[in-house]
Amino acid sequence: MEVEDAAFGVCRCRDDPLTGDTGRRFVDEPTAGVPCERIIPATADPERCILYLHGGAYLLGSRRSHRGLAAHLAHATGVEALLADYRLAPEAPFPAAIDDAMAVYRSLLDHHDPASLLVAGDSAGGGLALALGIRLRDEGLPLPAGIAGISPWTDLAGTGPSLETNRHTELMLDPDRIPEIADYYHPDHPAEHPWVSPLYGDHTGLPPTLLQVGGEEILLSDATRFAERATDAGVDVALRIWPGMFHVWHMVAPLMPESRRAINEFARWALGVLGGR
Numbered sequence: 001m002e003v004e005d006a007a008f009g010v011c012r013c014r015d016d017p018l019t020g021d022t023g024r025r026f027v028d029e030p031t032a033g034v035p036c037e038r039i040i041p042a043t044a045d046p047e048r049c050i051l052y053l054h055g056g057a058y059l060l061g062s063r064r065s066h067r068g069l070a071a072h073l074a075h076a077t078g079v080e081a082l083l084a085d086y087r088l089a090p091e092a093p094f095p096a097a098i099d100d101a102m103a104v105y106r107s108l109l110d111h112h113d114p115a116s117l118l119v120a121g122d123s124a125g126g127g128l129a130l131a132l133g134i135r136l137r138d139e140g141l142p143l144p145a146g147i148a149g150i151s152p153w154t155d156l157a158g159t160g161p162s163l164e165t166n167r168h169t170e171l172m173l174d175p176d177r178i179p180e181i182a183d184y185y186h187p188d189h190p191a192e193h194p195w196v197s198p199l200y201g202d203h204t205g206l207p208p209t210l211l212q213v214g215g216e217e218i219l220l221s222d223a224t225r226f227a228e229r230a231t232d233a234g235v236d237v238a239l240r241i242w243p244g245m246f247h248v249w250h251m252v253a254p255l256m257p258e259s260r261r262a263i264n265e266f267a268r269w270a271l272g273v274l275g276g277r
Contacts, residue, residue, distance in 0.1 A: 032100075036082050036104060037063040038081070039070055047112070051104060055126065055150075059090070059181065063084075067083065072263050076267035079274070084100065097185075105117075106141070114143060116274065118146050122149075122152075122248045123152070126153065135195050137205050146207050147210075150250055153219055154219075154225070158191075160218075160221030162218050163221070171217075172248070173247055199222065204234060205233075216245060242262060
């Protein structure tokens with residue numbers, strides 16, 4: 001737990017100038033056998049929900065580490081967020097994480113119109129959100145109103161050019177560790193499996209998609225290539241490249257104005273696909 005605290009402590013939730021929401025609530029809510037926490041802003045619409053999938057390279061992260069980021073997104077949108085503690089590698093490699101995300105989403109469908117749901121995530125969680133969209137489409141289940149990936153990891157094969165071109169500007173990730181980390185997650189499946197690396201999937205029929213990525217991070221091309229392929233498949237993609245920003249810069253809100261603006265950008269897009277506040 002100390003390692004996780006050190007790695008993710010900056011994003012823990014607190015009442016701060018960005019949210020100003022002292023009335024929000026945090027409720028432990030196991031869903032479909034998956035530990036989850038529901039974050040309820042003071043003015044939340046209970047009919048709508050963001051399923052949030054945390055980052056951490058499929059090896060780290062939890063409700064605790066990403067509560068702050070999810071709370072900022074929930075407050076900015078006025079929409080409840082359900083933060084899922086999906087199983088992690090190496091103890092639970094692929095397909096455990098996407099199985100858990102699928103189970104939670106299916107449970108949400110029991111109480112929500114799919115048009116009132118968003119799926120979002122950062123880093124590995126952003127890739128998982130996109131992979132979940134592909135799996136939902138493959139299995140004929142209702143799709144959410146939209147999917148959002150913040151600095152999404154979409155290519156676990158590690159073929160993106162920005163792994164090299166942004167090697168010296170990346171602040172958070174080590175490009176030389178990407179293959180090793182990816183192998184922990186999918187030891188028995190190819191990296192090109194679309195539920196492992198959504199970059200390689202058929203994107204036809206996916207819902208509106210937001211991709212936010214920093215211009216200085218090594219996963220820049222994971223976002224840009226996904227955006228290009230999904231757009232070619234007819235998906236309504238909003239690609240937002242933030243010059244000078246690092247991997248998941250949203251995590252340092254409210255310390256950086258760029259973090260606050262990116263969260264507000266997320267909220268405007270989310271409310272657009274959900275149909276207003």
